[in-house]
Amino acid sequence: xxxxxxxxxxxxxxxxxxxxxxxxxxxxxxxxxxxxxxxxxxxxxxxxxxxxxxxxxxxxxxxxxxxxxxxxxxxxxxxxxxxxxxxxxxxxxxxxxxxxxxxxxxxxxxxxxxxxxxxxxxxxxxxxxxxxxxxxxxxxxxxxxxxxxxxxxxxxxxxxxxxxxxxxxxxxxxxxxxxxxxxxxxxxxxxxx
Amino acid sequence: xxxxxxxxxxxxxxxxxxxxxxxxxxxxxxxxxxxxxxxxxxxxxxxxxxxxxxxxxxxxxxxxxxxxxxxxxxxxxxxxxxxxxxxxxxxxxxxxxxxxxxxxxxxxxxxxxxxxxxxxxxxxxxxxxxxxxxxxxxxxxxxxxxxxxxxxxxxxxxxxxxxxxxxxxxxxxxxxxxxxxxxxxxxxxxxxxxxxxxxxxxxxxxxxxxxxxxxxxxxxxxxxxxxxxxxxxxxxxxxxxxx
Numbered sequence: 001x002x003x004x005x006x007x008x009x010x011x012x013x014x015x016x017x018x019x020x021x022x023x024x025x026x027x028x029x030x031x032x033x034x035x036x037x038x039x040x041x042x043x044x045x046x047x048x049x050x051x052x053x054x055x056x057x058x059x060x061x062x063x064x065x066x067x068x069x070x071x072x073x074x075x076x077x078x079x080x081x082x083x084x085x086x087x088x089x090x091x092x093x094x095x096x097x098x099x100x101x102x103x104x105x106x107x108x109x110x111x112x113x114x115x116x117x118x119x120x121x122x123x124x125x126x127x128x129x130x131x132x133x134x135x136x137x138x139x140x141x142x143x144x145x146x147x148x149x150x151x152x153x154x155x156x157x158x159x160x161x162x163x164x165x166x167x168x169x170x171x172x173x174x175x176x177x178x179x180x181x182x183x184x185x186x187x188x189x190x191x192x193x
Numbered sequence: 194x195x196x197x198x199x200x201x202x203x204x205x206x207x208x209x210x211x212x213x214x215x216x217x218x219x220x221x222x223x224x225x226x227x228x229x230x231x232x233x234x235x236x237x238x239x240x241x242x243x244x245x246x247x248x249x250x251x252x253x254x255x256x257x258x259x260x261x262x263x264x265x266x267x268x269x270x271x272x273x274x275x276x277x278x279x280x281x282x283x284x285x286x287x288x289x290x291x292x293x294x295x296x297x298x299x300x301x302x303x304x305x306x307x308x309x310x311x312x313x314x315x316x317x318x319x320x321x322x323x324x325x326x327x328x329x330x331x332x333x334x335x336x337x338x339x340x341x342x343x344x345x346x347x348x349x350x351x352x353x354x355x356x357x358x359x360x361x362x363x364x365x366x367x368x369x370x371x372x373x374x375x376x377x378x379x380x381x382x383x384x385x386x387x388x389x390x391x392x393x394x395x396x397x398x399x400x401x402x403x404x405x406x407x408x409x410x411x412x413x414x415x416x417x418x419x420x421x422x423x424x425x426x427x428x429x430x431x432x433x434x435x436x
Binding site for chain 1: 196197198200201202205206209210211212213215218219220221222223224225226227228230231232233234235236237238239240241242243245246281292293294302303304306319320321322323357359365366368369370371372386387389390391394395397398419420421422425430432
């Protein structure tokens with residue numbers, strides 16, 4: 001038995017909202033935070049197409065200038081505003097599996113090859129029935145996504161599962177819609193890294 | 194001038210974690226990916242993370258026997274749960290948020306979901322806590338030992354006593370949600386969630402009784418160390434700072 005090594009993952013179970021994803025954790029912005037305000041509206045579906053009514057969605061993103069609030073991101077020429085951590089949490093709705101985040105459109109972050117990535121939000125999905133975190137990203141339909149390093153590693157016919165569609169009937173804030181789903185031809189692309 | 198560095202994360206090993214799909218735990222069947230994950234190149238998006246941005250905690254948050262704020266202590270076997278949070282190379286992870294939630298001593302959660310289990314709630318126990326790790330990576334909670342409880346996975350199914358733990362760690366890739374179990378629990382070998390972890394590594398989820406942690410006339414002590422995903426042998430590249 002190997003006692004040393006990473007602690008194994010276990011499901012968050014049905015009761016995580018006692019501690020994680022308090023009301024308000026889905027709002028990443030405060031007054032004075034710069035950038036384009038956006039709302040991401042999504043739904044999480046299981047393999048039978050049924051809404052997952054107790055999923056935990058967490059997001060991590062750069063600010064509007066494209067910088068992460070983290071010591072490894074030392075691009076000090078880009079301001080980090082007070083009031084924006086870049087981290088949000090939401091529990092999917094017990095009624096219909098929907099979730100939403102109020103945030104800013106992230107800026108472009110460099111990739112290791114020196115190019116700029118397309119704007120994206122990093123996503124982890126957990127919850128009852130999920131023994132380990134499912135990693136994915138959300139991109140935006142009105143951005144230039146063609147040269148993104150990560151999207152380029154995804155089979156072309158599956159890239160659409162990662163791209164939130166702008167809903168043209170809303171402007172302030174702009175609303176983007178995404179469906180996260182398990183199984184089937186339109187299963188969300190999940191990542192390993 | 195601060196430098197931007199890309200600290201490559203250590204590769205994931207197959208046996209360190211349960212599979213996404215483990216049919217004995219029935220809910221995993223419809224809630225797991227069907228296709229293999231797509232391997233991506235690590236960027237700042239994966240190697241940074243929110244784990245260091247929280248600091249607004251009070252020490253009271255780490256005592257679940259009193260943090261209901263009623264002035265009366267929770268009912269149950271008072272225990273101390275402590276350990277160190279390190280990376281795979283044994284380096285301490287300080288200042289990182291550790292969040293916990295658990296059932297009360299009777300096996301009942303304080304949650305609005307309905308349950309058919311007629312166990313009492315304890316008005317002096319809310320079952321949630323949080324703390325930051327210290328300089329040497331130590332976390333420490335005072336709580337009551339959670340009770341086992343039934344669940345609907347299969348006939349006469351009971352979850353072993355457990356405490357849910359959530360850690361953000363230093364990077365997005367180090368995110369960990371897991372459960373602490375107690376050494377000697379007879380329900381462990383019957384539990385599909387525990388058994389979903391490969392046999393070689395299951396023991397990493399079990400807290401051991403530690404008499405050095407116990408406090409005379411006060412509480413019994415349990416020790417459980419947590420290891421988060423670390424960095425690759427060649428840990429980082431500098432990135433040009435003019436972008």
